[in-house]
Amino acid sequence: MKLTETWVQQILDESGSNVELVALEDAGNRRHRVIRLYIDHPRGISHELCANVSGLVGAALDTGDVIDGPYTLEVSSPGLERPLTKPAHFEAQLGNKVNVRTAEPVGGRRTWRGVLREVRGDEIVVDDGAESAVIGLGQIARANLVYEFEQGRSDE
Numbered sequence: 001m002k003l004t005e006t007w008v009q010q011i012l013d014e015s016g017s018n019v020e021l022v023a024l025e026d027a028g029n030r031r032h033r034v035i036r037l038y039i040d041h042p043r044g045i046s047h048e049l050c051a052n053v054s055g056l057v058g059a060a061l062d063t064g065d066v067i068d069g070p071y072t073l074e075v076s077s078p079g080l081e082r083p084l085t086k087p088a089h090f091e092a093q094l095g096n097k098v099n100v101r102t103a104e105p106v107g108g109r110r111t112w113r114g115v116l117r118e119v120r121g122d123e124i125v126v127d128d129g130a131e132s133a134v135i136g137l138g139q140i141a142r143a144n145l146v147y148e149f150e151q152g153r154s155d156e
Helices: 005-015 047-063 087-092
Strands: 020-028 033-040 071-076 097-106 109-120 123-127 132-136 140-145
Touching: 005 020, 005 047, 033 047, 047 071, 087 109, 097 123, 097 132, 109 132
Parallel strands: 033 071
Antiparallel strands: 020 033, 097 109, 097 140, 109 123, 123 132
16 A cells, blocks of 8 residues: 555545545655645644544554554644645635746746636646746646735824
């Protein structure tokens, strides 16, 4: 068995927890791996939910033949600048600012930071104010939401 997002999501689905796996990171080395799960839930993320998911996935990792050797399992919210890894993630962020890094240059650039204007099947359109880029989902090395803090208004 192999550690994949599909495998982890299946474990979460079977639990009936209504938890979505946003991203999976497998880092470290053979001597000590770090498995990071970024999760989301319609009612938000709590410490209790992270602990429950950690127990559930940890038990499956320990009983399955998925990981050789020691590992650390970390479970958390994807945060304000959440990674965008699936078409549904991009669709949910239409009109918001995103940062997209591509594996190969698109329009002469590998980094696009701007408003996500469209999701067309397996492509997205990012507008940086000066130009727009049509980027295939398969070309994306990394993408995330850009959270912009609003400046407080001064009435003085």
